[in-house]
Amino acid sequence: MALIEVKNLTLKDRLDSVSFSVEPGEMLAVIGPNGAGKSSLLQSLAGLLPASGDIFLSGIPLRGIKPNERARQLGFLPQFCDSAWALAVEEIVALGRLPWRDRDPEALRQAMRETGIEGMARKSINQLSGGEQARVWLARVLAGTPQVFLADEPIASLDLYYQGKIMDILRQHASGARSVILAIHDLALAARYCDRFCLLKQGRIHAFGSPETVLTEAALSDAFGVPIHVDLAHSPPIILPA
Amino acid sequence: MNFAEIRIPRASFFLFAGLLAAFFLSLAIGSAPVPVLGGLFDWLIGQPGLPALVMGEIRLPRALLALSVGAALGLSGAALQGLLRNPLADPSLTGASQGAALGAASVFYFGVLPGLGVFAPLLAGLAGAALALLLTLWLAGSGRPALLLLAGLAIASLSGAALAAVLNFAPNPFAMQELVFWLLGSVSERGMAHLVFLLPALVIGGALIWRQRPLLAALSLGEQVTASLGLDVRRGGRIVVLGAAMLVGSAVATAGNIGFVGLIAPHLARPLAQNRPDRLLIPAAAIGATLVLLADIVARLMPPGREIRLGVLTALIGAPLFIRLIWKMRREWL
Numbered sequence: 001m002a003l004i005e006v007k008n009l010t011l012k013d014r015l016d017s018v019s020f021s022v023e024p025g026e027m028l029a030v031i032g033p034n035g036a037g038k039s040s041l042l043q044s045l046a047g048l049l050p051a052s053g054d055i056f057l058s059g060i061p062l063r064g065i066k067p068n069e070r071a072r073q074l075g076f077l078p079q080f081c082d083s084a085w086a087l088a089v090e091e092i093v094a095l096g097r098l099p100w101r102d103r104d105p106e107a108l109r110q111a112m113r114e115t116g117i118e119g120m121a122r123k124s125i126n127q128l129s130g131g132e133q134a135r136v137w138l139a140r141v142l143a144g145t146p147q148v149f150l151a152d153e154p155i156a157s158l159d160l161y162y163q164g165k166i167m168d169i170l171r172q173h174a175s176g177a178r179s180v181i182l183a184i185h186d187l188a189l190a191a192r193y194c195d196r197f198c199l200l201k202q203g204r205i206h207a208f209g210s211p212e213t214v215l216t217e218a219a220l221s222d223a224f225g226v227p228i229h230v231d232l233a234h235s236p237p238i239i240l241p242a
Numbered sequence: 243m244n245f246a247e248i249r250i251p252r253a254s255f256f257l258f259a260g261l262l263a264a265f266f267l268s269l270a271i272g273s274a275p276v277p278v279l280g281g282l283f284d285w286l287i288g289q290p291g292l293p294a295l296v297m298g299e300i301r302l303p304r305a306l307l308a309l310s311v312g313a314a315l316g317l318s319g320a321a322l323q324g325l326l327r328n329p330l331a332d333p334s335l336t337g338a339s340q341g342a343a344l345g346a347a348s349v350f351y352f353g354v355l356p357g358l359g360v361f362a363p364l365l366a367g368l369a370g371a372a373l374a375l376l377l378t379l380w381l382a383g384s385g386r387p388a389l390l391l392l393a394g395l396a397i398a399s400l401s402g403a404a405l406a407a408v409l410n411f412a413p414n415p416f417a418m419q420e421l422v423f424w425l426l427g428s429v430s431e432r433g434m435a436h437l438v439f440l441l442p443a444l445v446i447g448g449a450l451i452w453r454q455r456p457l458l459a460a461l462s463l464g465e466q467v468t469a470s471l472g473l474d475v476r477r478g479g480r481i482v483v484l485g486a487a488m489l490v491g492s493a494v495a496t497a498g499n500i501g502f503v504g505l506i507a508p509h510l511a512r513p514l515a516q517n518r519p520d521r522l523l524i525p526a527a528a529i530g531a532t533l534v535l536l537a538d539i540v541a542r543l544m545p546p547g548r549e550i551r552l553g554v555l556t557a558l559i560g561a562p563l564f565i566r567l568i569w570k571m572r573r574e575w576l
Contacts, residue, residue, distance in 0.1 A: 046470045071472030078466045084327035085462050085517040095463060098456055098471045140463070144471075 001059055003179050004148050009053035014040040016203040022181060027174040029190040030183045032200035033224050038183035042150045046076035071099035075146030079153045081137040083125050089136050090121040096143030111142035115169055131162035138169060149173050151182040167193045191215055191237035199223055215239060253514040257528045264535040268305035271539055306437055307429040308538045309531045312503055314444050314493040316530020317523055318486035319504030321451045324458035324519030325387050325482045333504035337378045337397035338371040338487035342494035343425055344401045345370020347408045350421040363424060364439055364495050371491025374401055387479040427498035427553025429538055436496055443492035450485030454478050455520035462519060500553045502560025503530050509567050
């Protein structure tokens with residue numbers, strides 16, 4: 001059974017009957033030009049926007065699920081993260097346990113281990129670099145042990161090293177019964193890590209499926225409005241404006 | 243056990259020891275030397291005499307009032323700063339304190355509620371605070387916390403303008419003097435009956451805020467993250483503002499304007515709570531209570547005849563503390 005199934009998701013001026021499904025263990029990349037509806041799609045899935053349509057989680061409609069329960073299943077990492085107060089790293093990660101109303105030490109340890117931030121648990125968030133902070137925000141979501149990890153452009157504004165690091169962590173999360181859905185602009189990196197692609201254009205699905213079916217020169221050039229050169233056979237894959 | 247786990251109880255121990263000491267001092271200091279414990283005991287068992295009278299009728303109500311008002315201001319300041327994610331948020335932003343001031347002012351100006359005597363300003367103040375709060379909630383609709391506080395600011399400005407008009411057209415200099423003095427804040431010349439009015443508002447307001455601790459904690463990371471964690475930011479935000487307005491409105495209605503406590507107490511408490519807005523509530527309330535108790539003691543120690551009002555003192559103490567904090571923050575940001 002699909003882990004998450006979306007049917008006719010519609011949001012005025014942003015999403016137009018978007019339907020797709022994600023299998024357990026899959027990593028889905030939501031791609032498309034700016035304003036195509038990538039963030040709107042992720043935020044609708046996270047319950048932040050009042051989109052119409054149906055979302056099923058392991059066959060159960062999300063509509064009937066309490067917000068708290070939904071938050072346990074779906075973890076959301078926004079594009080821009082910050083902390084209003086100079087909190088310790090450990091405290092921020094612990095906020096990921098809020099839907100569970102506990103502070104499960106094993107979940108916190110695991111999240112910090114997976115993101116490699118155990119050493120900075122006591123440090124204040126404002127003493128960390130951008131790349132270190134990105135791992136803390138990621139650990140916050142992981143601590144909630146979500147079935148579906150929704151990440152909105154998690155690698156924007158990170159250097160090459162941290163881009164790979166973050167993608168590795170997300171890839172690791174998308175295994176077994178868990179999945180990752182992420183919005184991403186770096187198509188070549190996405191081609192390397194993701195199983196399936198959802199290409200959005202003006203709020204509609206322009207193409208959906210495996211890298212070979214979605215990442216074609218024709219589909220991408222049409223969606224982005226510029227000629228794009230694609231070489232998926234190359235290692236690593238190459239996707240660049242022609 | 244790790245270091246952080248040991249540090250929290252020790253800090254709160256000092257906090258509450260300080261509060262207790264200030265409370266005891268408030269009972270002990272006054273124009274007549276009276277044994278504190280003996281006087282309290284006499285009052286409790288109903289033994290007549292000067293010590294029982296001074297304790298039961300004057301000093302205990304005054305100390306309890308200072309404690310409650312200070313705790314209310316500290317708690318509501320901490321809650322609002324957490325809600326708005328802004329260290330400059332102040333309880334007066336809810337509009338409730340200006341509303342309370344206006345309500346009380348109308349007592350001095352129009353002589354409303356003449357049958358209630360000394361309770362007239364209190365009840366009119368509570369009514370004014372409630373009215374200002376309702377207007378604020380109506381104006382903001384179901385908006386986000388930032389809009390809610392903007393609405394509060396707008397209503398506070400409106401109440402402030404009406405208050406200025408009341409002052410402008412004061413019927414006689416005595417009414418105006420009485421009003422201005424009342425507005426400057428005081429916890430003296432009030433009895434246990436004032437506490438009976440004040441306490442329910444404090445308990446309900448405090449409980450409303452207390453139950454929103456998860457929201458305050460999550461809001462550290464912004465409204466989007468908070469909503470994605472399954473919390474209702476708008477509903478929770480309205481509850482926090484409602485609670486804060488009840489605390490501040492009743493505090494101002496009882497004791498007048500006591501400035502800077504709501505702003506400064508959360509700042510002083512923040513290091514004790516590891517900056518967590520949800521853990522800040524109790525320490526901020528304790529520090530607010532201690533500050534008002536101490537300020538009231540200083541006000542009492544002034545030479546007789548030249549009374550200095552409580553609100554003036556807290557502002558005189560609070561403003562330099564605030565300047566010092568900004569000085570410290572400036573260095574951290576460099």
